[in-house]
Amino acid sequence: xxxxxxxxxxxxxxxxxxxxxxxxxxxxxxxxxxxxxxxxxxxxxxxxxxxxxxxxxxxxxxxxxxxxxxxxxxxxxxxxxxxxxxxxxxxxxxxxxxxxxxxxxxxxxxxxxxxxxxxxxxxxxxxxxxxxxxxxxxxxxxxxxxxxxxxx
Numbered sequence: 001x002x003x004x005x006x007x008x009x010x011x012x013x014x015x016x017x018x019x020x021x022x023x024x025x026x027x028x029x030x031x032x033x034x035x036x037x038x039x040x041x042x043x044x045x046x047x048x049x050x051x052x053x054x055x056x057x058x059x060x061x062x063x064x065x066x067x068x069x070x071x072x073x074x075x076x077x078x079x080x081x082x083x084x085x086x087x088x089x090x091x092x093x094x095x096x097x098x099x100x101x102x103x104x105x106x107x108x109x110x111x112x113x114x115x116x117x118x119x120x121x122x123x124x125x126x127x128x129x130x131x132x133x134x135x136x137x138x139x140x141x142x143x144x145x146x147x148x149x150x151x152x
Contacts (some may be wrong), residue, residue: 004117008132009109015136016102026055026143030095033150039086040149048149049086049094051142054079056098058138059105062131066108070122 018025024032030052038048046054057074064072083090109132117129124131 004114004129005109005112005132008117008129008136009106011136012109012132012139013106015139022140026139027099029143029146029150030098033146035088035091037150037152038091039084040152042149042152045149046080046145047083047086048146049083049091050080051146052094052098053081053083055139055142056094056101058135059098059101062135063101063105063108065121065124065131066112066116066128068122073123 014020014025016026018028033048041047057078061072061074086094117132118127120127121131
């Protein structure tokens with residue numbers, strides 16, 4: 001029988017790795033980015049590297065919450081670290097961090113039971129179903145921003 005967590009895991013995976021219904025997945029898009037555009041902004045917007053780090057931090061948030069950590073939060077530097085003149089090394093590190101955290105989340109969800117979905121997220125007023133389905137929306141929202149920044 002196919003569990004609800006496995007369905008959600010499949011959505012997270014296709015959003016990140018593809019194939020995705022909406023078009024290029026997160027990883028497919030990030031692999032095509034010219035290093036020259038990762039630091040570009042529109043007015044006071046976040047740039048691409050900041051968005052990638054932000055996406056990684058929120059996936060880490062899910063891992064910490066599944067581990068029961070009520071105190072962990074994505075605030076300050078962990079939420080959006082400003083990087084005005086990113087280097088190729090910064091970009092490589094951001095991509096590696098996102099990939100590592102994504103894989104860790106996928107591994108954790110392999111062993112997550114459906115009963116967890118209705119449990120409250122430690123330190124929050126919502127449950128894990130809301131959080132896990134929300135990360136798909138969150139990733140696609142920021143993917144849209146990244147695609148727009150790439151086109152400018």
